[in-house]
Amino acid sequence: MRGKRSIIQIILASALAICLKAQGLCVSAFEANMRTGPGGKFPISWVVGRYTPLIKLEKKGRWYRVEDQDGEKHWISASLVTTSYQCVSVKGTTANLRSGPGTNYSSVHYGFADKYTPFKRVNLKNDWYQVEDESGYKFWVHNSTVWRPVTVSRIGF
Incomplete structure (x- = not known):
């Protein structure tokens, strides 16, 4: 034993x-x-x-x-x-850029961001991220449309 x-x-x-x-x-x-x-x-x-x-x-x-x-x-x-x-980046073909955290908010003048467009994440409200582009403009994107690196533990044998 x-x-x-x-x-x-x-x-x-x-x-x-x-x-x-x-x-x-x-x-x-x-x-x-x-x-x-x-x-x-x-x-x-x-x-x-x-x-x-x-x-x-x-x-x-x-x-x-x-x-x-x-x-x-x-x-x-x-x-x-x-x-x-x-930071986050667009994971699909495009992501809608909105003026607030929800589909009831208008799209911003750009309207959308292409795949791989990177943003700094500055705020979170429900399922929406407020993000900032490299020029300092802020938008809201739904979290399902972006990729973010997550901290995980990987155990190998």
């Missing part, structure tokens, strides 16, 4: 030791190069704009391995991202 308990304790300790915590990041630079590896000498895999949301997977020196809304993996310099605010 004592041997079985020790084996179970070892298995549980191993599982907890490989628990990874993913964290949401926001691009804080006006434009950021994402790369295929952790360093400026690696090829650019994608160029993103301010407020692009990302999920941090790991850190290597001053570089983060991140995942975008399509599940693709890249590396980005830690100096280009922040955790001091939350």
